[in-house]
Amino acid sequence: MQQVYAEVKTLDKRCYEKFALSEEILMENAGNALAKCVASHLSSSQKTLFVCGSGNNGADGIVAARILHGAFDVAIYLPNGALSKMAKLQLKRAKLLNIPIVKKLENADVYVDALFGSGLSRPLDESTCKIIDVLNEKQGVKIACDIPSGIMNDGTLSSSVFKADETVTMGALKLSLLGDNVKDFVGNISVANLGISRASYEKNSDIYLLEEGDLKLPLRTSNTTHKGDFGHVATLLGEKEGACILASQSAFAFGSGLVTMVGAYCSQSFPPYIMHSSNLPDGLSVVVAGMGLGDELNDEMLYMYLLSHNKSLVLDADLMYRPIIASILKSNKQIVLTPHPKEFVALLKVLNIADIDIHTLQNQRVYWAQKFSQYFPHVGLILKGANSIIASQNKIYINPLGSSMLSKAGSGDVLSGMIGSLIAQGYNTIDACISASLAHAIVAQKLTCNNYALTPLDICEGIKWL
Numbered sequence: 001m002q003q004v005y006a007e008v009k010t011l012d013k014r015c016y017e018k019f020a021l022s023e024e025i026l027m028e029n030a031g032n033a034l035a036k037c038v039a040s041h042l043s044s045s046q047k048t049l050f051v052c053g054s055g056n057n058g059a060d061g062i063v064a065a066r067i068l069h070g071a072f073d074v075a076i077y078l079p080n081g082a083l084s085k086m087a088k089l090q091l092k093r094a095k096l097l098n099i100p101i102v103k104k105l106e107n108a109d110v111y112v113d114a115l116f117g118s119g120l121s122r123p124l125d126e127s128t129c130k131i132i133d134v135l136n137e138k139q140g141v142k143i144a145c146d147i148p149s150g151i152m153n154d155g156t157l158s159s160s161v162f163k164a165d166e167t168v169t170m171g172a173l174k175l176s177l178l179g180d181n182v183k184d185f186v187g188n189i190s191v192a193n194l195g196i197s198r199a200s201y202e203k204n205s206d207i208y209l210l211e212e213g214d215l216k217l218p219l220r221t222s223n224t225t226h227k228g229d230f231g232h233v234a235t236l237l238g239e240k241e242g243a244c245i246l247a248s249q250s251a252f253a254f255g256s257g258l259v260t261m262v263g264a265y266c267s268q269s270f271p272p273y274i275m276h277s278s279n280l281p282d283g284l285s286v287v288v289a290g291m292g293l294g295d296e297l298n299d300e301m302l303y304m305y306l307l308s309h310n311k312s313l314v315l316d317a318d319l320m321y322r323p324i325i326a327s328i329l330k331s332n333k334q335i336v337l338t339p340h341p342k343e344f345v346a347l348l349k350v351l352n353i354a355d356i357d358i359h360t361l362q363n364q365r366v367y368w369a370q371k372f373s374q375y376f377p378h379v380g381l382i383l384k385g386a387n388s389i390i391a392s393q394n395k396i397y398i399n400p401l402g403s404s405m406l407s408k409a410g411s412g413d414v415l416s417g418m419i420g421s422l423i424a425q426g427y428n429t430i431d432a433c434i435s436a437s438l439a440h441a442i443v444a445q446k447l448t449c450n451n452y453a454l455t456p457l458d459i460c461e462g463i464k465w466l
Helices: 009-018 023-039 056-068 085-096 126-137 180-186 241-253 299-306 317-321 324-329 341-350 358-363 365-375 411-424 429-446 456-465
Strands: 002-005 047-052 073-077 110-114 141-145 166-170 188-192 207-209 232-236 258-262 275-277 286-289 312-315 335-337 380-383 388-392 395-399
Touching: 009 023, 023 056, 023 085, 023 110, 023 141, 023 166, 023 188, 047 056, 056 073, 056 085, 056 110, 056 141, 110 126, 180 358, 232 241, 232 411, 241 258, 241 411, 241 456, 286 299, 286 411, 299 324, 312 324, 312 411, 317 324, 317 341, 324 341, 335 429, 341 358, 341 365, 358 365, 365 380, 365 388, 365 395, 380 429, 388 429, 395 429, 411 429, 411 456, 429 456
Parallel strands: 047 073, 047 110, 110 141, 141 166, 166 188, 207 395, 232 258, 232 286, 258 275, 286 312, 312 335, 335 380
Antiparallel strands: 002 207, 380 388, 388 395
8 A cells, every 4th residue: 555645745845844855857857757758659750849837847847848959849838837946947948949939839748737736725726727728729749747736625626627638746645536536537646756665654643545466265275174264244134124134145155154134024035155143143244234224223222223232233334323323433343434425424423423415525535534533433434436445543544446437336335345344354444344345346447348237246246256
């Protein structure tokens, strides 16, 4: 996993003060990384237009243009001139090399957005928005320097945002690149070395970006085992029985030795390896509940199933709306919650943490996940989305591997069952959340069906081949 930062000015300042690396040295390395990315998309006959702002992000773009000039056809467009000290210096050097400074947005094969970087704190003005709109309409490869212009440092968006195929971000990963609302704008993200290793440049962070290699599968290393060694998952039946069946199947597919659906009855057929009982089974490891619950169970019954024992809980969906959730979260149990945004907004309101709308949440997903974790640090939270957020013990883990393939009813039910399965097999809260979330997303990536055709049962089947 990689560390993520809400801001990097303090990291840059540390380079100046602790390592005697000047602003200009960092800028030269930033420009060199940007130039390498641009060159990887060019042949000698193709043209690049660097669209540069008046500050230091524009200066990074000018450095890259200088590095490429002579080997490639480059031009610089400066709609607002050069205003910062470094921008003026880099423009002077570009002019001494006779790099073309153009007066309008010319056609090119590669367009580099170096208008605004990670320090943007206000929406773009109308003239800049028009420039970005024109760039987005042009054919060619689009590369963003540091952060696509229009994404503000708090992750909110201007009315126009540069849509990049690749983003070369400087020094370290920025949190503003990893929101659900920016996923369609950032493209592939790479981190530029600024003349010092990331291990030296970065300081400890409480926010992490997950990678495929962070997945820890429940592989079995001993042959002298029996089904009881791998835990017993109980899934709670509600009004929509199919949700419980899906969670049960995914729990079994991900390694749980035993799975029992718990409820008065189940009218639907279910696999023969899934058991059914009206009571919680003996030897229970974890209860997975909330999927398709509806109004099937009153608080007295929920108390019996969820609070009358000391076993772990994985809670989803309709339970986010029920006041009993407050009592559950105050217990000392191992608990995981897996809401989607609408459910999480309802949960925050039920718990009297905040009364916000979905738009507010989606613009600041990490902030609200952190807020929840401050109240309930012992609880594992998976806020589902394009980039799902996992919060536990005041730390944040972002899973960027999600895709629109998973935007189907039942996908979340499968995830809940997978988490329960790992907890039943001995994973702690955070490891269960991380590995289940990653496995869930990776299965969808590996399936070869059209992206609109994925079913929850496909995920259960795909778990076998991770």
